[in-house]
Amino acid sequence: MAAIRNSLTRLACTPVKTALFFLLLSFTVALVCAGGNLWKLSGDNLRRFEEIFTTIGTVEQTPERMEQAAVWYADRKDYRYFSRAVYGETISSDVLDFAGAGYLSGPEQRAYYEALPLDYKLKEDEEGFSQYIIMEASPLVDCVPAGPVKMDVKRVLYSVYPVNFNPVNLCDHNNEHPQKLYADKTYLMAVADGWAHDFKEKGPQATFEYAPIEGPYSTQADADGNRLPTELTGNWIVEVTPGFYDTKEGQDWLNLCEEHLQRKIHLSLPVTATQNLNLIMAFYTKQAYVAQGETFSQEDYRQGNKVCLVSDRFAVRNGLKVGDSLHLALRYANYAASPGRGGAEGYLKADGGVYEVFEESDYTIKGIYEVGVGTDGDWGYVLDRNEVFIPAASIKNSNADNIALHGPMKGYTTSFQIPNGSESMENYRKLWEAQGVDHVEITFYDGGYSRLEGGLKNMRTMSAVLLTSGMVSAVCIVVFFCHLFITRQRRQTAIERGLGMTKRQCACSLLTGILVVALAGSIAGSLAGQFFAGRAVLQMATAETFDTRFSNGEVQFNMEKSEEEMADEGAHGNGIAKSVYLTQTHWQTSAVCGGLVFLFTMGMAFVGIHRNLREEPLALLSECEK
């Protein structure tokens, strides 16, 4: 007790030294705690963002040149001009397979498949389509259909709506030099409505015309993307002669009718197969998100489980819910476009045949997705209202004979995922440039991760500086004050030993004072450090906000929003500027940092005390006297 009292008296009698030690120790502990807290928070945030964010690259083959194309408009009696991209040889996505790319997923040039619509309802009603007819017709008089001419419909092979009017107006609208038609002959043609020469004068009362729009043609490609040679003529108007349907060309026309019958009024069910839903831009940007059920698991992708995601509109229209079965009969693949954009594929195979179903399975609906606010940009990125998603590996049969169209890689068909971070992107870019592939453009999307990562790295650097400077100054201060409080008290210790105090009592006498000050300093410093770290991170978080609507982690962040934030969001429209940082400092971190400095102080004190007690008291005091 006397030893402790003596120790505390010594503290009280040296207030400047004691106060200085307390203040400096508090300051250094505050630095260490602030640094520690910021370091931990930046690490936690980086890990959190790493989990939430993904970085994808989209790949686009750029045109070799643009050229001007002209289309004849019969009503104007003039051409309309537009620019058309001319691609060189189609570049395979295999060029993206190079060492060091470090893909987490992909690269994939996705196909979307046309599946038989079966009995599924793909549109709310069957109104609103353009009329499309494949018909045999003869002109009432010999004519050239450079403008509207009357045609007597002899036979309808296929039509969207019943043809209950005759004759019909025909104009070979986009052909500057249409062939002459003879009244005594019958012609076969696929026509659509929608044109009128007198539309400007009469508006909706105008006389609408039909125009030939297609003939049997094929864009079938092989597995390498090469267009297969075909004998299909692609003629839009052909004369029907006796025995015409026994000829190859006649058969091709019948197949075109068959194809349209299978598709049911222009519609088929688009199915996109992917190895990672994040590679689909709409899902990546969270414009589309799984609202019911769940998304694909890694196992679904790996094992190729027969599971699918359907749109909410498709599900509602067909009374489907999560867990129900969806029968998918896939007919052909389109690698050149996305369902939203629509394909320019020929509907027939290169030999003129109709594509047969090559893969047919029941898929379990695992999730129902909704599509939120739209994004600007190419229509290719927009999802089709009926689009179904399946894991790519769930297609077991080869589609090599069922590729209706292949084309250059597009941002909406070709993408990959790499690790997050600007370094990862930079590294990829360098390696890609080293490949020397021309006419391929890669665009990265990281959902704002780089910006957040930059902020966090700055924070981490700042915390490292704080931590290091705090630790260095803690060492200096503790060593200096241990010297003052302990080593320079050797004489005191020697006197106490001479008076019969045990070594334990002497140690207690030396330790009590420094323990009290170090404990107080550590606690005060820890509290201050935590407070300042909290303020700093809050300030940074306030400065770094972004609109959650366009966030890669919108759904995640929405789930974390408080009721007040949701109410605020409701009052101010969709999406609010919201900080995405974790800002809560943890008392455990401060306790650990403060505790470490305290323990270091105690350690140094013990070393000093041990050295003091090793001294022979009388020799030491004699030395002092000298």
Add this chain to the structure above:
Amino acid sequence: MEKIIEAVNVSYIYQTKYQKTKALSEVSCSFERGKVYAITGKSGSGKSTFLSLLAGLDVPTEGTLAVEGEDMRKMNRDAYRLNRASVIYQAFHLFPLLTVMENVMFPMELQHVPAKEAKARAQEYLAKVGLPETLYKKMPGMISGGEQQRVAIARAIAAGGEILLADEPTGNLDSQNEKVIVDLLCKLAHEDNYAVIVVTHNEAVAAAADVVYGMSDGVLSVVRGA
């Protein structure tokens, strides 16, 4: 007279990493209550080392040092210093941050003597060494060297021991104070039956001692009175 300390063939070797130094060589002597002993000798002759052993701050490398027949090696030497032997230094070595009274009370606090009793006894000892009451609440730095040494002696006897060990107790004092301290030590030995052992260069101190030992190169010899 009753022997209180007896040294038989006491040797002490300082051992460092690089060398061994024999500080004491087969020292044999005894000390009795009621006498003043002076140990004289040049610096480095082994006087202070011997005093350290007598204070129980270390034990002999060889030989036996016994306190009333009990071997120093086997006894609790901290308790011995606290209760039976006290050391007085040339530079007084009072606690600079405690008052005169608190300095004297300090050993009694270590012995868990109640504060009230400790204070009364401290006043008694301070009176015994002739320190005016006005100085009791002063800090050591505020009083003279002679007064500080008297406080140191009061602190030494406050523990209630019967052995006073003094290392050059007059080394920092003028001749007037030197005489006061020497007289005080003699009085404590002769009237209060303390065994007073003084290590000194000072001839006046040696002259006042009942027995004088000389120490040279660690060897103790009788100069006078044994």
